[in-house]
Amino acid sequence: MRTMGGFSQMKLAVNFLTIGLVILSLPCGSYTEIPPKPPGSVTVLPPVKPAGGPQAFPDAENSNLPVFTMDYARIQVPFEVTLWVLLASFAKIGFHVYHKITFWVPESCLLISIGLIVGAIMHSVHEEPPAVLSYNVFFLFMLPPIVLESGYFMPTRPFFENVGTVLWFAVVGTLWNSIGIGMSLYAVCQIEAFEVQDINLQENMLFAAIISAVDPVAVLSVFEDVSVNEQLYIVVFGECLFNDAVTVVLYNMFIFVADMPVVEPVDVFLGVARFFVVGLGGMGFGVIFGFVASFTTRFTSNVREIEPLFIFMYSYLAYLVAELFSISSIMAIVTCALTMKYYVEENVSQRSCTTIRHVVKMLGTISETLIFFFLGVVTITTEHEWNWGYIMFTLLLALVWRGLGVLVLTQIINPFRTIPFNFKDQFILGYGGLRGAISFALVFTLPDSIGRKKLFVTTTICMIMFTVFIQGISIRPLIEFINVRRTNRNLETINVEIHSRLIEHTIAGVEDLCGQWSHYYWKDNSVPTCFPSELMVRLKFFCRSTCVLDFPVCSLCIFVAIVLAVKAWVDILSRIQCCVPLSYNILMSGFYFPLCPKEMYSPSTVTIHPHPLYDPYPHYRPLYTRTSSSGVLFKSS
Structure with a gap:
């Protein structure tokens, strides 16, 4: 019976995919759309048939109302986009009907496989894929939902407990991989046997920055299934998120440098300065828009219907304003999501909170699904440039520099961690550096001025295929085999929360006695201790009733705090004998x-x-x- 049930589930999944392929095989514009009008606004009518016969279009003399017309050119773009989204959704439904498939094979592998099938069908009928993955479409419409989902669902408490390690791997690790791979590939290009001497150092650094973007979606899903330790999970999750921001900054910087014939030393210093300005500027914009969104939701109690709208609009506005000033838009939207999440969920209703969570998850999933789907389609339908020496050395160097980077950076950061990473954790960190949607989209949107763009696209697709299929499928057996440290991810109760807070305050007190400061100390002493307790109770009540944060978030709170503190200390000193x-x-x-x-x-x-x-x-x-x-x-x- 189990065998018959599994067979029926697989049959149902195949039926879903067949329906999707049939829908996609509908006319897609190349053969059925009405030809465009020639210049000069001249309308070309088809030949008029004899009188009394059916006419294709009514003429000026016989202007009868047409019974049936078709204007496909008018709805071509939204119609085809809807079909692609619908097909990707059918594919996801089919994958999860039979759970054993997604248990062993990552969902990204299955999406790429379906894309390969669709691409083969389109290539056989000489149909071109829709040109929806342009630079503006990706950066303005497809990337923001992916980043917003990652930032909004970031586990806040573990992230801030490991924020130093996360930024260390995301920033320093990305720079390590970009510089190491770029310089090594430039050395490989000097070998005449590979015939790639025309690729200069700037283009190699640009390509290295593109393939340094990690996207371990498959690894994170495996981590959640097997419940690996929280430190390893949050470091991989945070590195994936902030690594994308660093990669996009390096991408834009190297795009500018690639057009320069000679790079002066002053350009290097300006690039380093721009790197920090872009990153910190994005964080600043994100914090500002996060505070504004939090403050706005305090006044939406009477209009619950538009509460989710403010969350999406302020997040997207932070992204667009950052793009306007050419700073890190990814950092802006991530920081905005991290800033406003806690306060927004306290201000809005439960239904609005549920709506926000589902819509954010839906938009991010659709965007990432479409990118992996298009990856499979483009692999078949795009003209490639093959250079096996360059491709194989790129794969080898990416693995080597990733492993060396994790080993070196872990040895540096371990003495500063309460729970250091052991060798098993380091191996999973290095092996889990999969490439995915961000790398493919960045290389696909390279400008045509890059001479070897086709070679870069081919090499990136090969790297994504290798990491997603080989490393993504083998990561679960490896975790089970080497027995990585696990954690108990049970649902926290109020008893667990109370004891966790008690232990945090106790550890902060012990650290104060020992003269050692960590995040427990700073969390316990986040409010200045120079104010009396009665004053702090009044001030916190005042801030809760006027602001979105506790203390202090605005100049009014700071001014009131100073005035009340001076008055309180004057009263205290007057009573001292x-x-x-x-x-x-x-x-x-x-x-x-x-x-x-x-x-x-x-x-x-x-x-x-x-x-x-x-x-x-x-x-x-x-x-x-x-x-x-x-x-x-x-x-x-």
Whole structure:
């Protein structure tokens, strides 16, 4: 019975794909569209048949109302785009009818395979694919939904706990791969046997930046299925997201440099400066639009129908404004999504929140599906330039530089991490560097001024095919074989949340005693401690009722905070009758630091007994006893 059920499911999936192919095989404009009018606004009518017979078009003398007409040229573009989206949707439905297919084969592989089939059919009937993947279409319509989905569904808490590692791999790792692969390919081009001496250094660096964009969609889906450790998941997820932003910045910069005959040293420094200006500028625009979106949703309680509209419009506006000023639009929309997500979901209704989540996910999935689908179609229908030496060396160098980069960067960052990456994690980080939609779209939108554009397109398609099919399919067995650290991804309850917050505050206190600061310390001390607790309660209530953030987010809050703080400290000082006894906290290095006011006024005697298992320097830390009455530290015997 199970075999018959599986056979019926596979048959149903094949039927879905057949229906999609039949829909796509409808007239696509090349044979049925009405020919365009010639210049001069002259209307060409078909020959008039004898009187009494059916006429193709009514003439001036016999202007009868036509019963049936067809104007395909008017609806050609939206009609074909709708058919492509519908076919891709049918393909996804067919994949998930039989779950064992998507369990072992990534969805991106299946989409590329369907695209190859459709491309073969179109090539056999001499049909050209629709020219919808242009530079403006990709960067203005297809890329924003993909990036917005990644930024909006970014796990916020794990991301900020590992933000240093994520940026380290995304920024430094991308620069490492781009420079390493570009210089190595330029050296390969100097070999006369490969016949690619005409590719200069600038074009090799441009191509290296394109293939440095990682898109581990298949790896992330496997990570979610097998529940790998949270640190590995968030680093791969964050690197994929911010790596795209760095890649697009390098792409635009090398496009400009590729047209320069000679690159001066000053151009290199200007390029480095532009790199930081573009990245930081994109983050600034994203934060601004995220705050504006959060503030706007506080006043939409009476018009719940348009709440989701503000989220999409402000996100897209951040992207477009960043493009207007030629800064990183990906960083802008990602930062906007990260900034507004928490506050927007608190302000809007539950139905609007659900709508936002589903629409963001739908738009991102459709865009990425279409890109992988077009990848398969273009592989068959596009004219390629084959140079096996250049292609094979590109694949080899990409794997080598990716592995070396992960190994070197991990050895540098591990001493600064609480949970370092072991060798198994490093292997998965290096092996999971798949190339995908971003690399294909960037190389496909290269300007025609690049002499070897066809070779770059062919090499990129070969790399995507190799990484998606070989590495994407084998990543699950490898994770199972080497037994990567797993995590318990159960649903968090209120009990788990309470204990997590308690542990965070406890760790922050222990770090304060030890003189070590981490993200727990900064999170626990995010609000200045120079204000009395009663003042902070009033100020937080005031900020919650006027702003979208706690403290401080606007100049009014800062001004009120300063005024109330001065007034509170004047009241406190006026009530003091004597000097506060001096109290100190001694560290292992022998330096003294003032204790907090609560410890100064504590009537009990505090004895510090470091546990030998948790004390990193047991031989250098004696036991100390402090009496708060005198404020003096005494060494215990």
